[in-house]
Amino acid sequence: MTTVLDRPVRPVVARLRRDRRRWAWALGAAAVLLWSLAGAGLFTGDVVNPGGTAQFGRFAAAALSPALDAGFLGLLASSALVTVAYAVLGTALALALGAVGAVLVSRTTWGRRRLGWLLSRGVLAVPRGLHEAVWGLLLVNVLGLDPWVGILAIGIPYGAVTAKVFADLVDEVPRGAHSALLAAGAGRASATLYGLLPPAAGGLLSYSAYRLECAVRSAVVLGMVGAGGLGYQLSLSFASLRWEQVWSCVYALSLLCLAADVAGRAVRRRLAAPPPGPGRDPVLTGAVVVPLLLVAWSWWYLAVSPASLVSARTAEQLAHVLGAAWPPATDGALLGSLGALAVDTVQMSVIAIAVAALGAVLLAGAAARPPGRLSPARRVGGAVVRTVLLLLRAVPPPVWALVLLFVLLPGVLPGALALGVYTLGVLGRLTAEAVEELDPRPRAALAALGARPVGAWLYGVLPGAAGPVLAYALYRWEVAIRDTVLVGLLGAGGLGALLASEIAAFDWAAVTTVLAAIVVLTLLVDLVSDRARSVMR
Template identity: 40%
Template sequence: MSTAPLSQPYPLALLRPAAPLLPLLPALVLLPVLALLPGLVHGGGWDLIGRFALAALTPSLDPVVIQAALAGLAITLGMALLGWIASLALGVVLGLASSRVVWQVCGGCRWPAGMIRRLLALPRSIHELLWGLLLLQLVGLQPVVAVLAIAIPYGALVARVLADLLDGLDSRRLEALRSAGAPAPAALLTALGPPLLPGLLSYGGYRLECALRSATLLGVFGLGGLGTDLKLTLQSLEFRELWTGLWLLLAVMLTLETLLGWLRRRWLMPRRLDLRRGGVGGRGREMLLLLLALPPLALLVGRALGVDPQALLHGQPLPGLDSADWAGVWALPWLQLVAGTLLLTLLAAALAVGLAPLQLLLAGPGRWGQGVLRFSWALGRLWPPPLTALLLLFLLQPGVITAALALGFHNLGILGRLLLESSEDVGPAVEEALSCAGSGPRLALLYGRLSPMARPYLAYGAYRADVMLRETVVVGLVGAAGLGSQLLESLSAFAWDQVLALVAVYALLTLAGEELSDRLRRSLLAGH
């Protein structure tokens, strides 16, 4: 980690924030936000917010409502599951295709791997919602659209992770097998399969949690399932029905998270994906069984949802491109749109990354504080950002800050959970030592717990910021929020030329963001 040379003159250390302060620094953005907030509150909707909060305690228990919510939930879960399975399959194939080792062994050259890698950056850079909306236009309102919308970007992500894992593996076993005359595919499977499985499953499990959130979000934009019900009930201000769906979704989400956490522990998933270490993947047979169970499960769920891959063959061209008005596209206020998007990303990222440790600090290590924190973060993960945005509009004027609050709240839930998990991993030793020497519980937490977590947490925050850049599109309906708002506006005017241009700009931005966040992450993990 930090290796200051012994001879470092003293004053150089002046005003360099130490590790525990680093994750809190982004929370400084609260100062301007809080300063601007009173000017944004129009205060008209306190009444509604009150009703919304009250409805949380009295959700509708009408059997019809519950049944409809359950049915919606089943569809959402099914879409998530199918999209996830498809993304794993896609990811494995593409991951193998973009691995240098695989090309080296099978083809004798490495360059195609790099090329495929670069090509895969494009599907990855486009948010699943955009894929959904585009596919909706090309294929029509088919269940397969939601599945594919999840599978494409997720598959590309899994591919990248898999390829990096493969190329990072120790290739000596592989070489030994090859020189013993084993054919290339067999050698690859024997040498790389077993050590790869736990890492892939661990990452895959995490993607399943994401897939559930994505499927809900896609529903909010009309692709069916519980998300659709949530949006409609919120829009018609039927808060009690809304909470029926939200509580059910919360139950499913927490169950899924618990289950995956349990599996990770049971299978001794690697702490970091360092596969050279022994003792990894204690239960290979169970893992394999699970993998084998996935395709039939996919078939069953697919049939239940009526997913029909053939629908993809009956695609239709986008309308109206022949009458494209490229001059009009050029005339869009691009600079303003891009600046708005970046500002929104930075605000939301700073809020989410900085608030999680700040809240942890404020809540303290006590059981009650932690309980409240866990619950509020679970709600953050649960609520799709567009719903939060709609709620905020009851109180706030539309704009970048409102959108950032909605996006930040959601990601705060995700970051907070990671923070808690890694803080359990840090162990209580140093914190205890500080407490024993008489420091208060919160100071002990700041010094003892945040110090070791600071850099890895910020590294994850950098990655998350890149994800948020992609996600800005989902809060576009708050208005005045950059490319996302313009995109939804263009979509509702069926201006395909504009939509395509906007998607392209989005892709470019997120690719640049990915590069930037990669560098930031590497430097954070490497020390200074």
């Protein structure tokens, strides 16, 4: 007997319809990757430098014997404080700029006036498209060696990003309460205060905590271009080939990043699931009060003075630079090399993201903390993978580039791989979190019907995790193109190297052209990645 479920069976034949657009994007991505690898000389030229392996071995061996003498540790501690102080003040400035900027770029402000909204967003793209280190190099030429360089270099680009995100957060709040207040005759400001800000507050605080985490990393990078702190110490030790000291710096950086990670995660977890009961949450109260105290301390510690911002010398220098920077240089030689270097930069970022995404997917299983009891081997393995990922993202990409230059010949590849391993540290963690959030039941059901582990992973985990991982990877691509400029600034080629040499030569007209090229490139990548993500949805 054959029972047929359901009433009249419609004679409809199902056909597999593949999504053409997705396939087009996938093939396009594969082609771009191949083109990038070919551009990096992987298929043709020599890329490995066998002579450097001994040096690399000495460097790696020093990981187990970091410099721990009291004098150097004291130096490290004071450097770490400088880095923290820059991060805190930079974030504070970014949040202030972001709060003001959000009002200027939110849909709530502009309403139906779409053109004004688009224009205001476009204005933000300029400060956002330049890396903190680029801002640092530009500002040092205006302000001289002043703590404001570090603060502004973090505060300006972060302020632009924060303004965009804050505006999005407020715009995404459901409109009901806000419209009701407006209908009841409340003014626009008070309606926003009562109807929009309270529901958005959690997201705003959570994002601010995340920005502080990022600012610690940026402060380290700024140190490498001369603002002092851990990054400065790291590049000094590197330049004098003291590998034990380099590793001490790396471990100190990792601890700092870990502390920022843990604190940020605690705040986000509290916001996602607030403890029951009346009264203030001590963690969240701390998350507001401690940073305020830190801002005051940092101000004192770095001896920041508003006077240097408005001094006559600063105004004079600013006028000089701006005057020399306009009109931008348009000679053929510059434009030609600009085009070639832009290609290098794109190829570098593509390889970096491919390396990072592949590594993240392969490591996601080991890095995630699944619920339930685990075997001891699995737990130790997971802890090791998570620690390695932390080290990878704690060390700034330029340092990775220098390390890779021991064993690779200069060119696109060392920069690309350096960015790749750094991005792997970031993507690996995001991917592990995405895997942890997946529903474990489908996978358990597959194991119960006898699927082998690979099969259960392919059918139960991969389909759910692939979407978020690709979206993160595309998002990180935008970040990577900016970081490519940073790696270039410190010598790994691409647009960054050109920018550094033009700044060093005080050729401000050429600098304007290079900066414009970088901003346009960032915008293009932003656009492509946005399109790709919308196709995936």
